[in-house]
Amino acid sequence: MxxxxxxxxxxxxxxxxxxxxxxxxxxxGDKEPTFELYNTTLSSSVLYPTMENNSxxxxxxxxxxxxxxxxxxxxxxxxxxxxxxxxxSTTTSFTTTIGALNEAAIAAGLLPYQNQKVFFRVVxxxxxxxxxxxxxxxxxxxxxxITSPSAGSVFVLDSATPTELATTVSWSDYQYGTTVSYLxxxxxxxxxxxxxxxxxxDLTALELTHQVFNDAVLKLGLTPGIEAEIQLxxxxxxxxxxxxxxxxxxxxxxxxxxxxxxxxxxxVGEAVEAGWNTNNNNxxxxxxxxxxxxxxxxxxxxxxxxxxxxxxGDNTWNPSWGLTNGVMHASNPDGSNAPEVFTIPSAGYYxxxxxxxxxxxxxxxxTGALTTYTQMGIIGNSTPLDWNDQxxxxxxxxxxxxxxxxxIPLLAGEFKFREDGTWANNWGSAVPLAGQGTPxxxxxxxxxxxxxxxxxxxxxxxxxxxxx
Numbered sequence: 168m169x170x171x172x173x174x175x176x177x178x179x180x181x182x183x184x185x186x187x188x189x190x191x192x193x194x195x196g197d198k199e200p201t202f203e204l205y206n207t208t209l210s211s212s213v214l215y216p217t218m219e220n221n222s223x224x225x226x227x228x229x230x231x232x233x234x235x236x237x238x239x240x241x242x243x244x245x246x247x248x249x250x251x252x253x254x255x256s257t258t259t260s261f262t263t264t265i266g267a268l269n270e271a272a273i274a275a276g277l278l279p280y281q282n283q284k285v286f287f288r289v290v291x292x293x294x295x296x297x298x299x300x301x302x303x304x305x306x307x308x309x310x311x312x313i314t315s316p317s318a319g320s321v322f323v324l325d326s327a328t329p330t331e332l333a334t335t336v337s338w339s340d341y342q343y344g345t346t347v348s349y350l351x352x353x354x355x356x357x358x359x360x361x362x363x364x365x366x367x368x369d370l371t372a373l374e375l376t377h378q379v380f381n382d383a384v385l386k387l388g389l390t391p392g393i394e395a396e397i398q399l400x401x402x403x404x405x406x407x408x409x410x411x412x413x414x415x416x417x418x419x420x421x422x423x424x425x426x427x428x429x430x431x432x433x434x435v436g437e438a439v440e441a442g443w444n445t446n447n448n449n450x451x452x453x454x455x456x457x458x459x460x461x462x463x464x465x466x467x468x469x470x471x472x473x474x475x476x477x478x479x480g481d482n483t484w485n486p487s488w489g490l491t492n493g494v495m496h497a498s499n500p501d502g503s504n505a506p507e508v509f510t511i512p513s514a515g516y517y518x519x520x521x522x523x524x525x526x527x528x529x530x531x532x533x534t535g536a537l538t539t540y541t542q543m544g545i546i547g548n549s550t551p552l553d554w555n556d557q558x559x560x561x562x563x564x565x566x567x568x569x570x571x572x573x574x575i576p577l578l579a580g581e582f583k584f585r586e587d588g589t590w591a592n593n594w595g596s597a598v599p600l601a602g603q604g605t606p607x608x609x610x611x612x613x614x615x616x617x618x619x620x621x622x623x624x625x626x627x628x629x630x631x632x633x634x635x
Contacts, residue, residue, distance in 0.1 A: 202230045204289050204296035212282070213304040216412065219266035226260040227289050227296055235291045237261070241268075242286045243276040245298060251275040253287075261289075269305050279307040280345040280405070310414040311338040311349070311371075311401040318419040322380070326426040329378035336365075337372040338401045338416060349373070350402040350499075353383050356420060361400065362386050366501045377426075384425050388460070388524055391427040396420055429454060429600065430523070431633055432462050432488070436473025438511045440565035446480035450569060451622055452521070453629035456602030460524035465533055465626045467566040468517050472508030475521065488521065495521065495528045516626075533626070540586045540625055543570045547582025549613040551575070557585050560623065572621040574635065581610035584623050584630065594628045604628040 204227045211218075225239060239261045242250040253271045254263050277283050285303045289296040315337040322333060336351050351373050352361035364383035367373045375383075389395045398418040405412050433449035434441065441447040452462035452475065475488035477497070486497040489506030498505040509530065511517065516533035544557030551558055560570040570584075584604060586592035594604030599612045605628060615634070622631040 200297040201294040202289075202291075202296050203228045204287065204299050206299050207287065207301050209301055209303075212302045214265055214269050214306055216306055219264065219269075221265045222262055223265055223268045224260060224262045225287060225289070229259050231291060231294055235294075237289050237291045240288050240290060241271050241275050242288075243283065245286050245300070247286065247288060247298075249276070266308075270308060272303055272305050273308065277303060277305050279305050279341055279343050281305075307341050307343060307403075307405065307412060307414060309341065311340040311403050311416040313338045313399070313401055313416050313419050316419075316421065319421070321422045323424045324377045324381045324384075324426050326377075326381075326428065329381075329428075330376050333375050333377045333380045335372055335374050336399065336401070340371055340403060340414075343405055345405055348404045350404070351375075352400050352402060353387060354398045354400075354418075355387050355389075356396045356398055358387075358398075360387075361398075363499055364399075366499060366503075368501075378428065380423070381425050381428050382430070384423050385428060385430075385459075386524055389423070389425050391425050394422055394424045396422050429459055430477065431631075432521075432523075433476045433479055434464065434473055435476050435487075436508060437471035438468045438473040438509075440563060445476060445478075445482055445484070449476065449479060450563070450566075451631055451633070452519075453603075453622070453624060453631050454601040456596065456598035458522075461522045462520070463627075463629060464519045465535075465624060465629070466516065466569055468511040468514065468519075470511055470514045472510050474506070474508055488523070495526050497523070535626060537568070538625070539567055540592070542587045543623065543625065544585055544588075545572065545575075545582050545621065546585050547580060547610060549577045549580030549582045549616075557588060560584075560621070568624060568626045570623040570625065574618055575621060576618050577613050577616060579613055579616045581612050583608075583610055586625075594623075594625075594630075596628075596630075599632075601631045602629070604630055 204225065207225060209223060237256045239253040239255065240247060240250045241253045251271050251274045253268065254261055272285050273279065275285065277285060282302055282304045284300050286298050286300045288298045313336065316334050324333060347369060349367045351364045353364050354361040362383060365373045365375060365379060384397060387397065399421055400418040401416040403414040432452045434452065435445055435449055436443060439450060441449040452464045455461040455463065477486050483502055484498065485500060485502050488495065488497045489508050491506050496506055516537065518531050518533050521528040542559065543562065544559045546554060546557040548554060558572065558575065560572045563569040583593050583595040592606065594606060595608035595610050596602040596604045597609040597612065599614055618635045620633045620635065
């Protein structure tokens with residue numbers, strides 16, 4: 168009877184033990200290692216993009232015997248409660264690239280540019296190897312993703328609200344663990360010529376006012392008042408001991424209608440009257456009457472250097488135009504990429520031209536006549552004295568061919584420039600605000616009443632009106 172009882176007990180215990188073994192087959196994380204994974208062959212713990220195609224190898228012993236399928240796992244946790252599959256092998260070694268290792272480590276939770284410990288193990292069915300680890304510093308491989316505005320958004324920019332918010336450009340990106348500089352850029356659809364609309368550091372959003380957005384799209388050559396399609400993208404720049412890395416978002420398309428916003432440019436530097444003062448009655452360049460991106464100045468320059476300003480009185484000098492290695496460009500809105508000066512080799516009269524869209528310039532000696540006038544004024548039904556008499560202008564003491572009249576009220580109407588109180592010498596043109604007057608030319612229209620600063624160059628007849 169005792170023997171029968173013993174057999175009954177064994178019969179009950181055996182199925183329970185068998186079931187326990189079956190359960191254990193699926194809990195490899197808690198098992199003791201059944202074969203040995205050797206240490207990694209990683210020669211450097213800091214990964215660089217230049218190492219992307221270099222090989223990374225893991226090997227383990229053959230104690231399991233026979234042919235087996237192995238899976239290589241990577242984790243930021245020693246218990247592998249979360250893990251990423253690095254790859255698989257049917258032999259006792261596994262070889263991949265540094266680029267693949269970098270991607271897997273980031274997917275497992277490592278942050279770019281931060282030194283962290285990463286763990287490796289190999290699994291084959293119910294068998295699991297020991298865990299090996301190494302310190303690893305990964306590099307970023309993903310790119311920003313624009314989340315706002317949405318693709319296809321339509322913007323009608325408004326000159327009546329230049330400082331109000333037009334849109335906020337937002338994007339998602341890594342938590343880099345280091346300083347990251349972002350540049351929001353725009354381009355015409357189909358073009359790869361992107362220009363900066365603004366920048367941000369360690370932020371994932373940038374506010375664009377109507378004026379800032381408008382200035383950017385006008386630099387692309389868009390026509391004011393005409394709807395056009397543009398591309399917008401975000402460029403991320405980070406630096407580490409491995410160098411500077413650039414990641415660029417996928418562009419989105421937007422529809423924008425810009426408004427007329429004429430840019431005024433001013434001379435500053437030792438070669439011009441204002442010196443290096445950004446608010447010293449700086450002489451403006453004369454904007455072309457048919458191409459708002461083109462500017463010309465014919466006049467006297469001293470020997471030395473000069474730059475071109477977009478904002479008077481702004482001691483940050485942003486943006487300012489000049490040269491870098493002979494190429495004309497403006498500084499970025501944040502002040503970076505500041506150019507060097509334009510250079511005048513010797514004092515004299517020169518013609519300086521620049522196109523801020525094409526980013527071209529020329530400086531050539533002026534060879535025309537240097538007729539000197541003792542008086543110059545404006546006359547017409549838009550001026551304070553109507554057609555009865557001319558309102559006198561003041562010439563520069565640095566260059567007697569440059570005339571100006573500051574803070575003068577004008578009515579809607581028309582006027583001309585006239586020399587010496589007679590009609591022997593007068594200049595005009597049918598183009599408002601900025602143009603090139605010709606002797607005896609048409610009356611200059613004033614479409615909108617207001618207070619203006621007026622500039623006139625008697626060497627080439629160019630004029631400029633800046634409404635205050």
